[in-house]
Amino acid sequence: MLKLTVGVAILLIVALIGHRQTFTRLRLPAGARLLFLTGTEFILIGVALGDELIGLLDEPTIRALTPLFSLGLGAIGLIFGLGLDLRNIRRFPTRYFRLTVIQSVLTMAVVFVPFWFALSRLFDASNSAALLAALVLAASAGCTAQTSLAMIHHEFDLRDARLMGLLRYVSSLDAVVGLFALGLAFCLVHEAPVLGLAVLPGLQWYLLSLFLGAAMGFLLHGLTRLRCSEDELVVFVIGTVLLSSGIALYFKLSPLFINAIMGMLIANLPGSKDRIFGLSVRLERPFYIVFLILAGAIWRPGSAWALPLAALYLLLRLAGKLVGGFAAARASGAGEELPDGLGLGLIAQGGMAVAMVMNYYPLGSGAMTDVVVTIVLVGVILNELVGPSLAMLLLRRAGEIPR
Amino acid sequence: MSRAFALALVLLLMVLARFSFVDVATFDDALPTLTFGFLMLAAYLSGDVLARFKIPKITGYIVAGILLGPEASNFVTAETVSGLKLIDDLALSFIALAAGGELRLAELRPRAKSVMSILLLTIVFVFPGVAAFVVVARPLLPFLGANSSSELFAVAGIVGAFALARSPSSAIAIISECRARGPFTDTTLGVTVVMDLVVIMIFAVVISFALVLVDPAASADYAFLLVVAAEIVTSVAVGIAVGGIISFYIRVVKADLPVFILGIAFMIAFFSKQLGMFLEEFYGLSLHLEPMLISVTAGFWVQNFSQGGSTFMDRIGRSSLPIYVIFFSLTGAALEIGALRHTWLIACLLVVVRFAMIWIGSYAGAALAGDPPAFRRLAGLGYVTQAGVSLGLAGIVVRRFPEWGGALATVIVAAITINQLIGPVLLEYALTAVGEARIRPGRRSS
Numbered sequence: 001m002l003k004l005t006v007g008v009a010i011l012l013i014v015a016l017i018g019h020r021q022t023f024t025r026l027r028l029p030a031g032a033r034l035l036f037l038t039g040t041e042f043i044l045i046g047v048a049l050g051d052e053l054i055g056l057l058d059e060p061t062i063r064a065l066t067p068l069f070s071l072g073l074g075a076i077g078l079i080f081g082l083g084l085d086l087r088n089i090r091r092f093p094t095r096y097f098r099l100t101v102i103q104s105v106l107t108m109a110v111v112f113v114p115f116w117f118a119l120s121r122l123f124d125a126s127n128s129a130a131l132l133a134a135l136v137l138a139a140s141a142g143c144t145a146q147t148s149l150a151m152i153h154h155e156f157d158l159r160d161a162r163l164m165g166l167l168r169y170v171s172s173l174d175a176v177v178g179l180f181a182l183g184l185a186f187c188l189v190h191e192a193p194v195l196g197l198a199v200l201p202g203l204q205w206y207l208l209s210l211f212l213g214a215a216m217g218f219l220l221h222g223l224t225r226l227r228c229s230e231d232e233l234v235v236f237v238i239g240t241v242l243l244s245s246g247i248a249l250y251f252k253l254s255p256l257f258i259n260a261i262m263g264m265l266i267a268n269l270p271g272s273k274d275r276i277f278g279l280s281v282r283l284e285r286p287f288y289i290v291f292l293i294l295a296g297a298i299w300r301p302g303s304a305w306a307l308p309l310a311a312l313y314l315l316l317r318l319a320g321k322l323v324g325g326f327a328a329a330r331a332s333g334a335g336e337e338l339p340d341g342l343g344l345g346l347i348a349q350g351g352m353a354v355a356m357v358m359n360y361y362p363l364g365s366g367a368m369t370d371v372v373v374t375i376v377l378v379g380v381i382l383n384e385l386v387g388p389s390l391a392m393l394l395l396r397r398a399g400e401i402p403r
Numbered sequence: 404m405s406r407a408f409a410l411a412l413v414l415l416l417m418v419l420a421r422f423s424f425v426d427v428a429t430f431d432d433a434l435p436t437l438t439f440g441f442l443m444l445a446a447y448l449s450g451d452v453l454a455r456f457k458i459p460k461i462t463g464y465i466v467a468g469i470l471l472g473p474e475a476s477n478f479v480t481a482e483t484v485s486g487l488k489l490i491d492d493l494a495l496s497f498i499a500l501a502a503g504g505e506l507r508l509a510e511l512r513p514r515a516k517s518v519m520s521i522l523l524l525t526i527v528f529v530f531p532g533v534a535a536f537v538v539v540a541r542p543l544l545p546f547l548g549a550n551s552s553s554e555l556f557a558v559a560g561i562v563g564a565f566a567l568a569r570s571p572s573s574a575i576a577i578i579s580e581c582r583a584r585g586p587f588t589d590t591t592l593g594v595t596v597v598m599d600l601v602v603i604m605i606f607a608v609v610i611s612f613a614l615v616l617v618d619p620a621a622s623a624d625y626a627f628l629l630v631v632a633a634e635i636v637t638s639v640a641v642g643i644a645v646g647g648i649i650s651f652y653i654r655v656v657k658a659d660l661p662v663f664i665l666g667i668a669f670m671i672a673f674f675s676k677q678l679g680m681f682l683e684e685f686y687g688l689s690l691h692l693e694p695m696l697i698s699v700t701a702g703f704w705v706q707n708f709s710q711g712g713s714t715f716m717d718r719i720g721r722s723s724l725p726i727y728v729i730f731f732s733l734t735g736a737a738l739e740i741g742a743l744r745h746t747w748l749i750a751c752l753l754v755v756v757r758f759a760m761i762w763i764g765s766y767a768g769a770a771l772a773g774d775p776p777a778f779r780r781l782a783g784l785g786y787v788t789q790a791g792v793s794l795g796l797a798g799i800v801v802r803r804f805p806e807w808g809g810a811l812a813t814v815i816v817a818a819i820t821i822n823q824l825i826g827p828v829l830l831e832y833a834l835t836a837v838g839e840a841r842i843r844p845g846r847r848s849s
Contacts, residue, residue, distance in 0.1 A: 056673065061489065064435075064486065064487075064489035065489060067435050067436040067440075070436040190427075192426055194424070194427075219409070219413070223409055231723075231724040232447075234721075234722065235443060235444075235724050235725045236447075238443060239444035239447065239725070241440070242436055242437075242439050242440025243416070243437065243441055243444060245436055245440070246433055246434075246438070246439065247420045248433075249432075249437075250430055250431075250433040250436075251430075252429070285662075286661045290665065362430070363430060
C-alpha cells in the first residue's frame with residue numbers, strides 16, 4: 001500500500017514536472033507540444049491510475065469522485081458558453097459564421113450516417129442507443145482545437161494573417177453546432193414526456209434543457225451581480241455548475257450543453273460576466289486536469305471493434321473536414337478568398353471533443369459505450385499529433401507562414 | 404437578488420428536480436453531484452443569512468446541513484451523505500493542511516508557555532471534573548442500571564476523556580472566516596491541534612483501564628496502547644514525508660499547485676482508509692485520526708521547514724471557502740440529531756459541566772502563563788467545538804463495550820452535536836472580543 005501511494009505520488013510529480021519542463025527547456029515537434037499544451041498527457045496518467053493498471057482510481061473510487069468529474073464537465077461547458085458573447089461574434093463578417101456552421105454540420109453528417117449504420121449492426125444496442133452514440137461521435141468530430149491554432153499563431157506571429165484569423169474564428173465556434181446536437185441527442189432518447197403530453201417528448205426535453213440552462217444562468221447572474229466577494233464568487237460558480245450538472249445528469253440530459261447555455265446567457269447579460277469569466281479561466285486548468293485524469297481512468301478499450309472503428313472515425317472526420325471546408329467556403333460566399341483544403345487547418349480536435357464523449361459515458365452502458373469513448377480518445381490524441389502539421393501545411397500554401 | 408430570495412430559489416429548484424418528475428427515469432448516480440451543488444449553494448446562503456444575526460457562517464452551514472439532512476427534511480439522504488464520503492475526506496485533509504500551515508513556529512514559540520499551561524490545566528480540570536459529574540449523574544444514565552460501581556467508573560473515565568476532544572477543523576474555519584491573527588489566535592489553534600493528539604493517547608489509556616474495570620479477569624490491553632502510539636508515530640512520519648513532497652513540488656514545479664494538493668489530499672484519504680481498514684480488521688480500532696494528523700503535520704512542515712509556506716497558504720486560502728461550506732454542511736447532515744430526543748437532559752448537563760471545566764482550566768492556564776486578563780477570561784471559549792475525532796472515538800466505545808457502549812455513544816454524540824453548534828459561536832465571539840478578528844460577525848469578506 002505504501003509502495004503504491006509513493007508510486008502514485010512520484011507519477012504525479014514526474015508528470016507535472018515533465019509538463020512544466022516541456023515548455024521551458026525542450027523543443028518538441030508541434031504535435032507533441034500540443035499534446036502537452038492541451039494536457040492530453042493527463043489522460044495517459046488517468047489510464048495508468050485506473051483499474052487496468054495501478055488500480056488506485058478503481059470503479060468505486062471513480063463513482064465517489066463523480067461530483068468532481070461532473071464539475072469538470074460543467075466547467076468546460078460554462079467556459080465555452082462564456083466565450084460566446086454575441087457582440088464579439090458580430091464583429092466578424094456573417095459569411096464567416098455561415099461557413100463555420102455549414103462546415104461543422106457537413107463534418108458531423110459525414111461521420112454520423114456511417115456510424116449510425118455501423119453501430120446499429122455491430123452492437124446489440126437499441127436503435128435509440130445507437131442513435132445517441134452516433135450523434136455523440138458526430139458532435140465530437142465537429143469540434144476543432146483552438147489551442148493548436150493559437151500555438152501556431154503565437155509561434156509565427158500571425159497577427160494580420162487573414163486565413164489564420166478565419167481558422168481561429170471557425171475553431172472558436174464550430175463546437176457550438178456539436179453542442180446543440182449533443183443537447184438534442186440526449187433528449188431524443190427520452191420516451192416519457194415532460195409535460196404529460198405525448199407529443200414530441202424529445203423536443204419537450206430539449207426545451208427543458210434550454211430552460212434549465214437559462215434558469216441557472218439567471219440564478220448565477222443574480223447571485224453575483226451585487227455585493228459579491230471573490231471568495232463568494234468561487235462558491236457561487238462552483239455551486240451553480242455542480243447543481244446544474246447534477247440536475248442534468250439526474251434527468252439524463254447533457255451537463256455540457258446546459259452549462260454552455262448558462263455561460264452563453266451570462267456572457268450576454270450585463271453584470272459580473274467579466275469577473276465570472278476571469279475566475280473560470282483561473283479555475284479552468286485545475287478542473288480540466290482532474291477531468292482528464294478521471295477520463296483516462298474510466299477508459300476501457302471496449303471490444304476488438306474499437307481500433308478499426310477509431311481508424312474509420314479518423315478517416316471520416318478528415319473527409320468531413322475537407323468536404324465541409326470546401327463546400328462551406330463556396331456556399332458561404334467566402335470561397336474565392338480561401339485556398340483549397342481549408343479543412344486541413346481544422347484537424348486538431350481538442351478538449352471539447354473529450355468532454356462530449358465523457359458527457360456520454362456515465363449514461364451509456366456496455367461495450368458500445370466503451371468503444372465510442374475509445375474512438376474519440378484515440379481520435380483526439382492522433383488528431384492533436386498531426387493537426388498542427390496539417391494546419392501549417394495549409395498556411396504555407398496560402399503564403400501566411402514561410403515555406 | 405437578495406440572499407434569502409436566492410436561497411428560496413435554490414430550494415425550489417431542488418424540490419422541482421427531486422419531487423416533480425416522478426414518472427421520469429432518472430440516473431441516481433448523479434444524486435451526489437446534485438446534492439453537492441445544492442448543499443454548497445443552500446448552506447452558503449443559509450450561513451450568509453444567519454450571519455446577519457451575528458452567528459458564524461460555519462454554524463450556518465452546519466445548521467443548513469442538519470435541516471436539509473436525513474434527520475430533518477431528507478433533501479440530502481443518508482445514502483447521498485455516505486456517497487459523498489470521499490469528497491468529505493478530501494475536504495478534511497485540505498482543512499487540516501490549512502490548520503497545519505497556520506501553525507507558524509516563529510509565532511508559536513513566544514506562546515509555548517501559554518499553550519502548554521492551558522493544555523495541562525484543562526486536562527487537569529476537565530477530565531476529573533466531567534468524570535465526577537458522570538458519577539453524580541448516574542440516575543440520568545439508565546443504561547447503567549444495576550451495574551457495578553466499577554462499570555460506572557469506567558463510563559466516567561470514558562466520558563471524561565471525550566470531554567477533552569476538540570475540533571481543529573472548526574477552529575481553523577472560524578479563524579479563516581474572521582481572518583483572525585494574533586497571540587490569542589495562535590494559542591487557541593496550538594492548544595486545539597496538540598490536544599487532538601494528546602486526547603487520543605489519554606483515550607487509549609482510559610479504554611485499556613476501563614476494560615479491566617468492566618472485566619476484572621482481563622488484563623490491561625497494552626497492545627491497544629501500542630497500536631495507538633504506533634498509529635500516531637506513523638501518521639506523523641507520513642505527514643513529514645508528505646510535507647517534504649509538497650515543499651519539493653513548490654520549489655521545482657509550482658504550476659498547477661491546487662491540482663497537486665488535491666492529489667495529495669486524495670492520497671492521504673486513500674492511505675488513511677487503507678490504514679484504518681487494517682487497524683479495524685486486526686485491532687478493532689478506527690480512530691479516523693490519520694488524515695487529520697498526517698495533513699496537519701504536512702502543512703506544519705511546509706510552513707516551517709521550507710521556503711514554500713506562503714505560496715502554499717496562498718493557494719490553499721484561495722480555494723478554502725467552498726471546501727469549508729461543503730465540509731461543514733456535510734458534517735451537519737451526518738449529525739445524529741435524533742440522539743438528542745431521548746438524551747437531551749444529560750447531554751445538555753454534560754455540555755454545561757464540560758464548558759465550565761474548560762473555562763476554569765483555561766483561565767488558570769492562561770493566568771499561570773501570565774497572559775493578559777482579557778485572554779484569561781476568553782480563553783475557555785475557544786475550546787468547546789467537537790467533531791470528527793470525537794465521533795471516531797464514539798465508534799470505538801460501541802465496539803469495545805457492546806453491552807452499554809451504544810447507549811453511551813448516543814449520549815456522547817448528542818453532546819458533540821450541541822458542542823458543534825455552540826462552539827463556533829463562542830470561538831468567534833472570543834476572537835472578536837480580544838480584537839484579533841479582522842472581519843466582525845455579520846460582515847461580508849471582501
